[in-house]
Structures are given as structure tokens and as C-alpha cells.
Amino acid sequence: MFQSSTALRRNVHSQVADRVGASIVRGDIGVGETLPPEMQICAMMDVSRTVVREAMRTLIGKGLIESRPKSGTRVRPPEQWNQLDPDVLRWRLEAADIDRYLAKLFQLRTAVEPAAAALAALHAGDDDIARIRAGCDGMDAATTNEAFVAADIAFHQSIYFATRNEFFWPIAQMFEITLRQSFTIAAPGSHRPRALIEHRAVLDAIAAGDAEAARQATVVLLKHSADDLVRIRGREFETPARKR
Structure with a gap:
């Protein structure tokens, strides 16, 4: 056993x-x-x-x-179980069917991340915006997939922290484990230039204090991120329907 x-x-x-x-x-x-x-x-x-x-x-x-x-x-x-505990997250990832895991992750991000970006636009200070910008700049300057993934994770974490709402922070903290898998799959793709533009759009909206623009830019970013993974993995990411 x-x-x-x-x-x-x-x-x-x-x-x-x-x-x-x-x-x-x-x-x-x-x-x-x-x-x-x-x-x-x-x-x-x-x-x-x-x-x-x-x-x-x-x-x-x-x-x-x-x-x-x-x-x-x-x-x-x-x-x-404490599903946000780093060890529990890691054990789940090790045991998971990766496509079902990615589907659930995108369900969470689609539900929460646009709202986080909107709150960040309303509450982010100069330091918060600087950290989000550093994530974008790091993605742009990355010469390896590993560096790109690290910067991408930092970008999204910084948005959640910039909400100034501590109930969003555990989601950001778990991204170090949960996002690494999906970002590593997608990092080598030819979509990277477009992804950088879309990340900049989220950054610019937050920096401008435009909550609705930040929300919509995040919706677009997540939709295209999911599409990229579908194309790379060659299958749709769907969780099983509830049995009736």
C-alpha cells in the first residue's frame, strides 16, 4: 500500500x-x-x-x-480536505487525469479571475501595478520556457494580491503549483506573441483603473488560453456532467 x-x-x-x-x-x-x-x-x-x-x-x-x-x-x-493546502494540491496533481484537472482549473479561473482583475483595477497601488508589469516584462524578456512560465505565474499572482482582498490571496498562492502544469504545456506554443499582447491589455486596464476593461480583457485572455490548450492537447477540456 x-x-x-x-x-x-x-x-x-x-x-x-x-x-x-x-x-x-x-x-x-x-x-x-x-x-x-x-x-x-x-x-x-x-x-x-x-x-x-x-x-x-x-x-x-x-x-x-x-x-x-x-x-x-x-x-x-x-x-x-483542505483543498488549497500546497501538499494536497500537489498530491491531487500527481494523481489526476491531466485533462480533467485542467478543465477544473479553468472553471475556477473563469469564474474568479475576471473579478480579481476588476478589483485590482479599483484597488491596486503603484507597487501592485509595478509587480504586475514586472510579470509582463518578464514574459516578454524570457529566453526559456521556464522563465516564461515563472513570469506568467507571477503576473497572475500579482493581480490576485492587488485586489487587496485576503480571500483572493489563497488562490494566488496555489497558482505556484496549479498553474505551472498548464503554463508549461502552453509555453512553447506559437501563440506567445498574441498572449503577450493580451496580458498587456489586462495590465493597461488595471493601471488605468478601468475595472470593466480589466474584466473583459481577462475574459478574452482566459478564453484564448483555454483554446490554446485545446489545440495543443488535441481535445476539449470538459468535466463530466452530473449524473441524473
Whole structure:
């Protein structure tokens, strides 16, 4: 169930939490199922009870498991997981069907990012605009796909931070993990010059304080970004319809 390893990281409990957490997110241990007893995990991973207990506390904090007297440690439903936790995001990405993952990511961005750009236009200060501009400039100056992706992520994160609304910030923070996959797929494409123009349009609208223009420019940018991924991946990004 848990993959063994001979080389543990210095922070051993983090590695145990990583293995168990990834197993849960992959579905190796189903919702409501009980984890192996503490001593069994110790033997499987060649670690102490103290390490296992610390790892379990970490996973409890992320919402993946709950521990109750006499009933053991059970897996909680995904709705109760901390889905914005960086480790949970990483485990989901590692276990995901990439096209379904990208579809869900674009659903979120389409719903939220135009509003974030509009708020940024209303509330961004000079420093905020400078950071957004630096992202644009970094994309323009990038000589490698890695540099382009890093600048692109910084651009979008800066917009969310510029809303001055702390409820948007966790979305920006998760982009370091979630956007990297889609941006890395799209970065080598021939669409890059057009994408730069569209990013500049978002920047210019925010800098001008024009909320509606920022919203519309972001809608266009996201639509074309999704189209680019469809073309590159060769398929539509659709999440399954709800069963009736």
C-alpha cells in the first residue's frame, strides 16, 4: 500500500505524511476506511511511533483523516480536505487525469479571475501595478520556457494580491503549483506573441483603473488560453456532467 524507501529525508515525519497523504488522494485508501495500525505503519516505513504520530497530526491538520478512540484513524471525504493546502494540491496533481484537472482549473479561473482583475483595477497601488508589469516584462524578456512560465505565474499572482482582498490571496498562492502544469504545456506554443499582447491589455486596464476593461480583457485572455490548450492537447477540456 505504501511504497517503501531506503533514503528518508531529514524531516522524516514529513516524508511519512507525504507517502500516506499521496496514497489517500490516489484512492489507495478509500473514504471511511481505516489506516493500518500505528505499529504496522512503523514497520512498513521503518520509522518510530513518534514519527508516525507526528505524520498523522500533519494529515489531520490538512483535513485528510480523523482519529477517534476505539475506531482508529479514518479517511475523511474529499469535501472536508483542505483543498488549497500546497501538499494536497500537489498530491491531487500527481494523481489526476491531466485533462480533467485542467478543465477544473479553468472553471475556477473563469469564474474568479475576471473579478480579481476588476478589483485590482479599483484597488491596486503603484507597487501592485509595478509587480504586475514586472510579470509582463518578464514574459516578454524570457529566453526559456521556464522563465516564461515563472513570469506568467507571477503576473497572475500579482493581480490576485492587488485586489487587496485576503480571500483572493489563497488562490494566488496555489497558482505556484496549479498553474505551472498548464503554463508549461502552453509555453512553447506559437501563440506567445498574441498572449503577450493580451496580458498587456489586462495590465493597461488595471493601471488605468478601468475595472470593466480589466474584466473583459481577462475574459478574452482566459478564453484564448483555454483554446490554446485545446489545440495543443488535441481535445476539449470538459468535466463530466452530473449524473441524473
